[in-house]
Amino acid sequence: MILLIRKRTLLYTWLAVCMIGLSAIFLAGSRRAFTPTGAMGQGSRVQTVVIDPGHGGQDGGAVAGDGTEESRINLAISLQLEQLLRFAGVRTELTRREDVMVCDPGLETMRQRKVSDLHNRASFVNGIPNAVLLSIHQNSLPSSPVTHGAQTFWNRQEGAEALARTLQAGLNPVVNTHRAKEPKPIPDSIYLMNHVDAPAVLVECGFLSNREEAARLQQEDYQKTLAAVIAAGYLRWMAGEDRK
Secondary structure (H helix, E strand, O other): OHHHHHHHHHHHHHHHHHHHHHHHHHHHHHOOOOOOOHHHOOOOOOOEEEEEEOOEOOEOOOEOOOOOEHHHHHHHHHHHHHHHHHHOOOEEEEOOOOOOOOOOOOOOOHHHHHHHHHHHHHHHHHOOOOEEEEEEEEEOOOOOOOOOOOEEEEOOOOOHHHHHHHHHHHHHHHOOOOOOOOOEEOOOOOHHHHOOOOOEEEEEEEEOOOHHHHHHHOOHHHHHHHHHHHHHHHHHHHOOOOOO
């Protein structure tokens, strides 16, 4: 069973990487590479994908049963995602590249640091013209340790819902083989997603409260698979296949 799962994961990784390569060739050949059209209506400005590895530093986020913090997994997947998108010719930025909080120095309390961190991330995204935000996170539901799978959430900016649905359509056959999940609008309580002017999608890659999934999420090959599927979904959306 383990061997079959590994073979299936490698197959999906290969397919996703092929999708990225083909999309890059198509877009480069058309000389419209990653230039928003249609509903986005932003003229000829090149789009920038801002990748946000959630949490960081003292704010580790959710914690797996073995003590592994969400923030480190978020960063690992985000760095893989950046490499794939850049390989495809996409302009990218990261809100953080190390396991640190993005907060102002000298703050005394954890609450102050968390507030500053979120404000700084939002300001960073809003300062980048024609941005799209992909925020990478891990889920946790200790009351239901059997719950697992990846799910996307979109903000209220134009284009975000279509992007979330495209990403979810790619994640379902790769990650949610037990049962497909539906993308959802982001709750009002999520500060960053509701305070950026850009289309934004939060990707909950899996549940750290599920022992088996937490173990997979810590594996480099699985992190690469997730990054490849997310990158391929973005390219498909950017090519205009799922803009409506």
